[in-house]
Amino acid sequence: MGSAVAKEDEGQKNKTIFIKLLNHVQWLTFSSKISTEDLNDRLTALCGQPRGATILLKDRYGARVAVSPTMRTNTLHDAFIVEMQADRLRERGASTANPPTRTTGIKIKVGRSVPSEIKIKRKSSNTWRRKQTRSCCVVTRKHQTMADTDSSQRVQEILTQATEELKSIKVPNDNQLEYDLGNLLVSNNNTLDETLTRDPEKIDSYLHNLARDSIQALLNRVWELPSERIDSDIYATLPKPTTRLPREKPVPKPRPPTKWEKYAREKGINNRKKDKKVWDDVLKRWVPRFGYRKIAAEKEKNWVKEVPSNADPFEDQFAKAAEMKKENVAKNEFQRLRNIAKNKKIKVPSVGVTGNEYASKNELSMAMHHAKHATASRGKFQPELPNEKKVKGLGKKRKIEFTTGSGLVEKKRNIEVLEKMDKPSLNLDGAIHKEIRDENVAMDLKRKGGKVYGRRSKMGGRHRTKSDHKSLKLGTGFQGKGKGKGKGKGKPKGKPNVGAKKKIGGPKMQGKGRPAGKGKMKGKGKGK
């Protein structure tokens, strides 16, 4: 464009100024007759700024240089420095915290910084400007390297700052925390910041940060643990927890030896491993030691049983053998349970039957009664509790008489029964009434016509008048033998059953805990 050395062209009065940009120096030639706006436009175009932007120029001593057509010219060495305004800098996002001493003025964008070699190359392509360019190159290279290191440094700074802010996993003071990885527990024993804990507005964020740091420290440690890959997931193997927590239940004691085990240990009897199958000489084959096949084999062998000489010939030996086996099994089970009971310190009687777990009221009172009677005077002088009730169901229930011997007692009793019955042997009134009635019937019949039958009528049954028939049909009135329900002979109507014990067959049974339904059901209306 112009020559290296600034000069004022006589003819056109062109001016050339040198402006130091990012990596290199640019020169700008303009006529002194152009307007300030035009000059500004050209400057902004040169700097790569939008047209309306204000470009500030400074000389190398820092003095401000006005942009105008009448501005002074300079040399390459004395190039003007483009200075961006501070707010524009901030807009672009470049930090103004540590402004470099030589303001480059343009935001450092990562990736835009071009290494110095390339710049040189570009310059040297203009061969017709070789002389100048070479010297330019020399100069620019010097300028370039200085600028480059500066900017690259800044780039690095910003990069590292960014990575640290966003993705740091470092936690300060993580040595001071206590870790229990087995429980995923981290304890921070440092004192808390009192000013923050007391402030209800700031406490949430303070606790949040505290928690974040602690959990980060914990998980840093967890990620360092040995891990394995199962399917598509990675699992870290946790160590055993270090914090001692109390157990739920006490440590189990080893099972104490049974009676047999103690004896065996004493005598030195060792348990020998038995085979599953045993050779049977009779059957000439291997028979299992236990199980259904064993039972089948036994049946095969013992199809006949000898009756021993001292035994009853009508006794069923097979049934006897089966019974023995049952008893053996029961005995074994009893001994096993007794062993368990001994271990649990439950007392079991050596003789007799163990009773029910929960005794009924009657059972308990019976027990009391027996206890009382087990004294020298048969319980006569035993003191009683205030509300103690006597036991029901004691004593004989029924006296059974002899079937042989004289029948005098029975005869006497039967007569007594008969005497106790309310109806007398001769019912005079009844007989009189009956006679009167018969006469009335006969007279009726005579009046109305019809045969008068005797007591034994042809019709059969009792003598009946018309009115009788009518009442028969309707079902009221006189009802003969066989009709009606359960009115047995001689049972008086309307006599209340005073003092009778109502026995309603059903669940409420007296006596020793017999279950419902097994007791005798006594029908209604049959007397006691």
Added chain:
Amino acid sequence: MGVIQRVVKPRNSRSKRALEKREPKNIENTKQCLFFVGKKASEEMRRCLRDLYSLRKHHSLHLSRKHPDMAPCVDILPVERLGQKHDASLFCYVARTKKHQNNMVIGRMFNHHLLDLIEVDVSDFRSLAKFNNPKGAEGTKPCLTFAGPGWEDDAALRTLKSLLLDLFRGVEATAVRLQGFELALQFVAVDSKTVMMRGYSIHLKKSGLRTPRIELDLIGPCMTLHLQRSRLASDDLMKRACRQPKQVKANRVKNISKDVFGSRLGRIHMTSQDLGGLQTRKLKGLKKVEDGDGADGGGGGGGGGGEEEQMELE
């Protein structure tokens, strides 16, 4: 006749298994926790109980009925009976008393008898429901953090720490999936009588390294616990409760010892060797003569062997 305490003989295998489950074992089951309400409790406290129950969803029982006669600090027997019935050794009880509106009792039992319990007053409760962010799955093992010097110094706080650990740690895990960290619980002892609880969800972010960056998100429940009465276990009871069975302890290494110089020695047990029957070089001169001259049978150089041998190990 008499009433005899019966040996309970299970009728079928199912009942047998149920009985075996309740027996003391070397390696125990995870503790069951009972969450129940006392005579009266405010809506907020009931929600608080529900939130704590959901943090320990597995291995806990939320009893729906109210228990008006319960007062664990006064009479512990009904609670012990409940624990025995449900085979639970932790409990969390919420009630309203005259002095405290928001009373909560956390306790644990050893062998169905009280070990220790702490009564707290709950304030500034913020429920899980109040926070609208997504919460992790139920039953995840949380990361626990305790902050503040009081957790080590104060006896009541030490017990509370142990209780909270028992309550919230979940299952004792041998391995944990690295992507599965979802819940973090923080307990801060502001002073010796006040504890703040916060619940966060964990988000794992990229960090450029293998270990991720942790970000926490407050999800609740948040509450402040003020310590009231406490019944701490006596030293010997605690000792007895913490006793571990031998089988759980590490295996001893046998037959390896160190000598004075620090070198590791091992022990090998050999069967007895018949030295007369060893195959050796035969030297004519040492051959046994028939008329019974002294010379020893066998050649030179019999092997070293004896019943035992001490050999140097690397």
